[in-house]
Amino acid sequence: MKRVYTAKDIDEILRGGGTLPADAILTPQAREIAAARAGVTAAVSSGGRSANVGAKEYKVPEKEYKWKPGGDPKTPQELEKFFFSPEIEKLKALIVDLGRRSYGKNYNDGNGGNFSVRVGDNLVLCTPTMISKGSMSVADMCLVDMDGNQLAGRRKRTSEVLAHLAIMKRQPMAKACCHAHPPHATAFALAGKTPPRCVNPETEIFIGQVGLANYGTPGTQHMANAVGEVGVDHDCVFMVNHGVMTWASDIETAFWKMENVEAHCYTSMLAFQIGGPRKFSDGDAAELLKIRKSMGMVDQAGLTECTLCNGKDEFRPACVCSAKSPEKTEGAGYDCDAEKIVARITQMVMSELKK
Ligand SMILES: [Zn+2]
Known part of the structure; x- marks a missing residue:
């Protein structure tokens, strides 16, 4: 899984005169800090890539605890x-x-x-x-x-x-x-x-x-x-x-x-x-999903069709249908097909009422 660098990480790197990997993923705040300081670092000479903020190799400490498989203490x-x-x-x-x-x-x-x-x-x-x-x-x-x-x-x-x-x-x-x-x-x-x-x-x-x-x-x-x-x-x-x-x-x-x-x-x-959040498009969401995937986060591909960004009712219960494992629908207490039918019927009733 690729590392996500926070503003604090960038600050530490800059203090130590270090460098981030070229494909590093930065939080928005980290990107701002890196971009703001890029003018005084080697980032400028490397074409202004925001991830490259210094000349020296720098390794961000690994946060995940790694154990030796099969090596658990026993006695x-x-x-x-x-x-x-x-x-x-x-x-x-x-x-x-x-x-x-x-x-x-x-x-x-x-x-x-x-x-x-x-x-x-x-x-x-x-x-x-x-x-x-x-x-x-x-x-x-x-x-x-x-x-x-x-x-x-x-x-x-x-x-x-x-x-x-x-x-x-x-x-x-x-x-x-x-x-x-x-x-x-x-x-x-x-x-x-x-x-x-x-x-x-x-x-x-x-x-x-x-x-x-x-x-x-x-x-x-x-x-x-x-x-x-x-x-x-x-x-x-x-x-x-x-x-x-x-x-x-x-x-x-x-x-x-x-x-x-x-x-x-x-x-x-x-x-x-104050009127509700403005939703971005399915296309915008797809781009973000790509970033999520590139970071090696848990795959939610089976869920996307239930959560289209152009949907109207944001506060409906989550439609947790998963193509991979339909039995999970039961565990979460919602039936995706039933949800869709209810939505369709509601829409029909509403349009009849408007006539
Ligand atoms: Zn609790």
């Missing part, structure tokens, strides 16, 4: 050594930091929300139950296997890790999950609806179609299965009557998706108060 001693190893301690500290940031942004009411990072074939680091995400410490973190059995940690693991594991088991690209209750995105989830498509380019690229998982009692395997089924081809899932789950190859990116979808829901609500 209690090996597990303990692994759990307190410098690399795992560093990941724990990152989760603590993200917890503070998430809590500070009002995404985690009470003890709400949880984080997880896959650190082995059968090992997942996660947050504990009954703790504020704003006041966690490194010593609070837990280690579980892919079935949720606790292997290490002084506190009990979150019951909702089952939903994280349900995604990880079904989708190998999901190496880290972030669950939270950000108010605006959660408002959509409580209403059983997904935010509008084709109004926000960044959301279109990084989130695509938000998935909807049927309600299940939090912390149960029933809820976990519902989220896991929808999470296979959606890296952002709205859990109906509950909250939001995002996943990525690393935990910072999963959290970034949480920020992205919350901002999209918030601004969409505001836009609807």
Whole structure:
């Protein structure tokens, strides 16, 4: 998967006099910074390519945790050594930091929300139950296997890790999950609806179609299965009557998706108060979809026909029909064919009424 460079990454590169790969993907803000400073870097001499911002080779640190397949620690001693190893301690500290940031942004009411990072074939680091995400410490973190059995940690693991594991088991690209209750995105989830498509380019690229998982009692395997089924081809899932789950190859990116979808829901609500967001065309959307694909994000090709940008009713429940796996339609609680028939009948009735 290609790296996405943020404004912060570009800043670090420029300070170090480094260079980005020619095919690097930059966030809009990163592109602006790179373009603004290009005049004083080698970018000018290389034809002004915004990705090339310096002369020296620079490698952005890899955020994804990579383990050796088949190399999981087995004995209690090996597990303990692994759990307190410098690399795992560093990941724990990152989760603590993200917890503070998430809590500070009002995404985690009470003890709400949880984080997880896959650190082995059968090992997942996660947050504990009954703790504020704003006041966690490194010593609070837990280690579980892919079935949720606790292997290490002084506190009990979150019951909702089952939903994280349900995604990880079904989708190998999901190496880290972030669950939270950000108010605006959660408002959509409580209403059983997904935010509008084709109004926000960044959301279109990084989130695509938000998935909807049927309600299940939090912390149960029933809820976990519902989220896991929808999470296979959606890296952002709205859990109906509950909250939001995002996943990525690393935990910072999963959290970034949480920020992205919350901002999209918030601004969409505001836009609807002033006449509604302006939609861009199917052609514009196709270009963004190409960028999404080039970044190696989860393929949602089967969903596009249900979410045409020229559609009128943005707040209808997500039409989650997938050409690949029709059984998923049931899991999400919506029948695409029925949706289309209802839309057609409604249209006929409306035009008859106008006569
Ligand atoms: Zn929750």
